[in-house]
Amino acid sequence: MSSQPQAQDLAAETDPVSRRAAVVINPTKKTDVDIRALVDEACSDEGWAAPLWLETQVDDPGQGMARQALEEGVDVVIAAGGDGTVRCVAAELSGTDTPLGLLPLGTGNLLARNLDVPVDDPAGAIRTALTGTERRIDVVHVKVDEAVDSDIFLVMAGLGYDAVMMGDTNTALKDRVGWLAYVDAGIRNLPGKPVRTMISIDGGTPIQRRLRSVMGGNCGKIVGGLEVFPGARIDDGLLDIMTMAPKGGLGWLNVVAGLLRRGKGRGTAVEYFQCRSAEIWADVPQDFEMDGDHLGTASRISMRVDPQALRIRMPYGKKDPAILTNPEP
Ligand SMILES: [Mg+2]
Incomplete structure (x- = not known):
């Protein structure tokens, strides 16, 4: 040789x-x-x-x-x-x-x-x-309905009414009141009824809710700098889940109140969960999107975080809001 x-x-x-x-x-x-x-x-x-x-x-x-x-x-x-x-x-x-x-x-x-x-x-x-400097970030594997192969997202996934609606949000209003504009877009775009949905967090006993939207987040920000998941980190091995459940005549007002309280308090109009995996079943197929791409409808999705599975190049010297730590050692 x-x-x-x-x-x-x-x-x-x-x-x-x-x-x-x-x-x-x-x-x-x-x-x-x-x-x-x-x-x-x-x-x-x-x-x-x-x-x-x-x-x-x-x-x-x-x-x-x-x-x-x-x-x-x-x-x-x-x-x-x-x-x-x-x-x-x-x-x-x-x-x-x-x-x-x-x-x-x-x-x-x-x-x-x-x-x-x-x-x-x-x-x-x-x-x-x-x-640039190199970091490791989490990826989230997603299985939709009976699909054999899993897909991934890096930012967020949504079932039901969700951030895709951001595209239609009134920008001036959004600047002034943030989250309220997001909800306003929802009210104008998607009249309809909440859907009975079961959610199992980390394989636990499923909880039942009547929901308009379930979102899974790997990092906090969506379009317009809005933080859907306050404090979410892209490298902590945790998946953030948010549910929105307007109900009754004051339904959306309850959602707004829940968002302003960031899910704290007694109501279930808005709830946040942190987990490693989640499984979601909706009674009726719902619109489904990942990282802003509409991918049809789905009635069952499972999500599982794969901690720090992806190396990524980032700018030097930036204090990164998604990670909340300085990438510079
Ligand atoms: Mg995380």
């Missing part, structure tokens, strides 16, 4: 040119700047090899590309797209030692916002992906 492969292996450890990024890009996202040129230039500036470009497709929104990137042994996989692309790439990277970088090209960019990754500065986001 020749000694040449050994020499190459040695070079791989010492030569910075051997470092390489893969970029899983959603080609349907239109940008003002030439993203490919920016990434190519940043890699070249850092002394990295030319990046591996992989485009997502309608029938494979990121998983296959992330798997290919792992097979090629790249040093970081950058998800260039919206939260959907991030979710698909993260599903493959979780449980591996290969870190995820974020190049936000979507409108929500929920995970990036929670981690303070720049959402309107592509060059800054690319720099962060290549040379």
